[in-house]
Amino acid sequence: MMKITPSIVQHEFIGLETKVIRSSNPHVVGIAGRVVDETRNTFTILYNGKRRVVIKDTAIFDFVMPDGTVVEIDGKVIIGRPEDGSPYFKKTKKNM
Numbered sequence: 001m002m003k004i005t006p007s008i009v010q011h012e013f014i015g016l017e018t019k020v021i022r023s024s025n026p027h028v029v030g031i032a033g034r035v036v037d038e039t040r041n042t043f044t045i046l047y048n049g050k051r052r053v054v055i056k057d058t059a060i061f062d063f064v065m066p067d068g069t070v071v072e073i074d075g076k077v078i079i080g081r082p083e084d085g086s087p088y089f090k091k092t093k094k095n096m
Contacts, residue, residue, distance in 0.1 A: 014036065017063070017064040018032065018061050021062050021072065022060040028052070031045055034046045036051065042054060056079050059075045
């Protein structure tokens with residue numbers, strides 16, 4: 001398994017292939033397809049020709065990165081708008 005780094009967590013997920021491998025909602029487990037939209041708390045995945053919305057903090061995803069590497073990411077780590085990056089890896093301002 002690949003180590004999760006801030007650069008992976010801040011990666012653009014739209015366009016990547018993904019699969020929900022675990023979730024507290026059994027109806028979304030197994031949904032696999034391309035991420036077509038992302039909000040602060042959800043991914044929209046194109047699955048069997050339909051858009052399915054999956055809540056990030058209730059699921060664990062496998063993502064296929066552009067180089068073909070499969071990375072497992074807990075959705076709790078990627079909550080937040082993509083432009084905000086991960087709340088777990090915030091940069092802090094130095095006092096002037």
